[in-house]
Amino acid sequence: MTIKLYDLELSGNCYKVRLLLSLLGLEYQHIPVNLMAGEHKSSEFLQLNPLRQIPVLADGDSIFADAQAILVYLARKYGDQTWLPTDAESLSKIVRWLSITAGELRQGVETARLFHLFNFKNINIETATEKSAFILQQLEQHLANREWLELEHPTIADIAVFPYVALAPDGKISLEPYPNILAWCDRLKQLPRFISMPGI
Ligand SMILES: N[C@@H](CCC(=O)N[C@@H](CS)C(=O)NCC(=O)O)C(=O)O
Structure with a gap:
């Protein structure tokens, strides 16, 4: 191995x-x-x-x-071509989500989870909660007419964004107001060989 x-x-x-x-x-x-x-x-x-x-x-x-x-x-x-196609347009669209994951989602839902689940003290939880709401609203809108974040099938954009979105309740952020996000999470959970983690 x-x-x-x-x-x-x-x-x-x-x-x-x-x-x-x-x-x-x-x-x-x-x-x-x-x-x-x-x-x-x-x-x-x-x-x-x-x-x-x-x-x-x-x-x-x-x-x-x-x-x-x-x-x-x-x-x-x-992987085969589907997880990260290399044509310029697909690549750019997928990398955008990798960036959002390391930026907006980290500053929002990931940080709120650190505060509530791991008791990190030097966090402004109001700011993290506001940033979470903003990016979750954006994601909800983006998923209104799509099954996956980009393309017609799952890519690493979905894999990179899914964990901290699905873990948002650990940071006391409910996903109930976001039906499109919940449906997308369910689609991911149906993928063959999907595995979970505590909190998901
Ligand atoms: N940008 C990095 C962030 C990784 C990260 O923050 N890892 C955390 C665990 S989830 C860590 O190792 N924290 C230890 C520390 O920062 O002291 C990535 O996406 O892998």
């Missing part, structure tokens, strides 16, 4: 990678990293990712950090 994932079960960023690995039917070795114990700051881990963050994926001697970057790698290396 050559693929290793440095991982934490409760991390939505790690779950993005676990989900795509599963959907692609890839086997891998799971290496738990205990953030509470500071394992991500050990000199051994810093060799893998000086940014002190999981997920990190090792494929043989090649090391990849950042959930979105890992999704790109796995889709291109092991």
Whole structure:
């Protein structure tokens, strides 16, 4: 087995990678990293990712950090054309969602979850809650006439955006006002080899 994932079960960023690995039917070795114990700051881990963050994926001697970057790698290396098509228009539309995930969604739903589930103190929860509402409204509107975020089938845009949206209730943000988002989440859950995580 050559693929290793440095991982934490409760991390939505790690779950993005676990989900795509599963959907692609890839086997891998799971290496738990205990953030509470500071394992991500050990000199051994810093060799893998000086940014002190999981997920990190090792494929043989090649090391990849950042959930979105890992999704790109796995889709291109092991997926068929559908997960990340390379024509200019599809690529641009999909990368836009990878960016939204690391920007608006992280500042909103991901941050609200850190506050409520993990008791992170130095967070402005009002701002995070407002940003969550804004981006969820945008997503709801975007999904009004689409089954998937882009194209006619799931891509890594869906895989990158799904975890923290589905985990929004952990941050005390209900998804009930967003029927299109809930229907899209259900479609993702129906994919063959879909796996879940605590909170989803
Ligand atoms: N942009 C990174 C963010 C990863 C991230 O924030 N990971 C968290 C766990 S979900 C982490 O390792 N936090 C440890 C820390 O920042 O000290 C990605 O998408 O992978």
